[in-house]
Amino acid sequence: MKFRKFGNNEQLSAIGLGCMSMSHAYGVPNDEESIATLHLALDLGINFWDTADVYGSGKNEELISKVLVPNRDKIFIATKFGFTANADNTGMTFNGSPEYMRKAVEQSLKRLQIDTIDLYYAHRIDPNVPVEEMVGAMAELVKEGKVRYLGLSEASATSIRKAHSVHPISAVQSEYSLLTREVEGSVLPTCKELGIAFVPFSPLARGLMTNTLDLSALPDTDFRKKLPRYQQAHQQNNEQLAAAFADLAGKIGCSPAQLAIAWVLAQGDNIIPIPGTKKRKNLQDNTGAVDVELSTDHLQQIEELLAKYPNVGDRYDEGSRKMVDKDNV
Template sequence: MRESHLGELTVSALGLGCMGMSQSYGVQSDDAESIATVHAAIDAGCTFIDTADVYGDGANEELVGRALAGRRSEVVLATKFGFQRVGSDMPNVVNGRPEYAASALDASLRRLGVDYVDLWYLHRRDPEVPIEETVGAMALAVEAGKVRYLGLSEVSGETVRAAHAVHPISAVQSEWSLWTRDPETGVLPTLRELGIGFVPFSPLGRGFLTGQITSPDDFEPDDMRRGMPRFSGENFQRNLDLVARVQSLAASKGVLPSQLALAWLLAQGNDVVPIPGTKRRKYLAENLGAVDVSLSASELAELDAAFPPDAVAGDRYAPAGMNQVGK
């Protein structure tokens, strides 16, 4: 596994997103297989592990903590805060208040069973709290030795610039893939100006770019994708037609569509660290195979032409979710 860089933080070129081990994509969780997947990732040199306090209402951090027992020193561990549950039957609210930041971090450390995290993100910007105040509180955690580096998620270039002036930001995490291209003209130029790394989540389009999703009926009843515009109505078939192009290109190269999609991201620079999520060792092995896929300039151009930035039908989230991103 080759290395990449998020600011001054060195990580494996591919990371492992752990959200799906505890929520969102249906099918009953399998903690034993999930822990085995984390161990297999570490053994293969994929040592950048990503979770968040909101995933599974804390259950994912507890799961990751169990997986890392005895192996903490082998990984770069990232978690996030910023969503707060205010009631068992209420949606999470965004909370970036300084006092909440401190308590959220302490709770994450307890669940993870660690003394510090390597990278701590603000999951969403709180529109009611100046970003300087939130990041100022996060910086205190660095001073206290509870965090090594700071990150932000789903923010604008202007927010990054304001935050970075308070304390160095090492990474910004947002969705980026062949079917989510907006970071390229949005936040990414600012990150590269400031020397900040980019961590694409959902680099396989929430599984769509694997070519294994062919119908909305493929989703379990509790799968969050059932409520996402890109997976609904006419948008589904239009996007399926786009994926067919990736499948054709992958077949001609003798690789899996997922590997081609990840290789495209890896080719964007060693300041880009995708974190494909999986809870199964089989798919982990497939994803890690992307590191060995080289793309020529003509192949990259062919992929760009097959999946232009404005080709995908539908927003990433329903309106309420879209209102929380790019702030």
């Protein structure tokens, strides 16, 4: 494994492990294989694990705790607060209030069965709570030893700056992949300037860039069924794009998943992607990305390929889009 510097001299594996799909959003959970995947991550030196209280409504944190607790000193655990699934399961609401956060952190600590969370993110910016107030309350958790580092997810550059003026923000986690480039505008430069790690989520475009995603095989409950990018209007474009990308990966000498992750890694040394998987086979594949060196020529070939298939579709539907924080400058 290769490592990247984080916070106060921490060494995090250059790729982390996104644990969401073990209990939430994609496919059908398989706890036995997920536990085996977590053990393999330890063996491979992947020490940066990502979860959230909302994944499986707490089940993901409980699952992870089974491997986390006996290996506490080897894992840097990140979790998030703020989302709750609506009672009728039709969507999510977000609450970034200090009162809610106080309860949420206690529940996460209990489910994870640990005393301190390494990195605690606000899963979104709540438009009804000033970001300074939210981060001020999160900073209290650091003082109390319940949390070590603070992070934000899908925050605008403006919110990142406001938050960072209250307490150092150590990580910003937002969607970033070959197909989702919004953060290149102001978020990535702001993170670089302020010395904040950027943690790309969905770096494989939710599986699309692996050239193995079969949309017709997804269960109706799969989150991708709701997202524009995975609908019929974009299917032909995206299948052709994924196939051409896999061809290019073959020529470069790696798998498509490795090429997609290596591209994200090549965008900055403060970037630590968290590809998600619940399968050992895929984890093994993704880990190989840290050894893929991309030349300027490779990067150029990737851009040219993407330009040939522009109809990739939006990453979010209207409901999810509304929850993404926007710059007000």
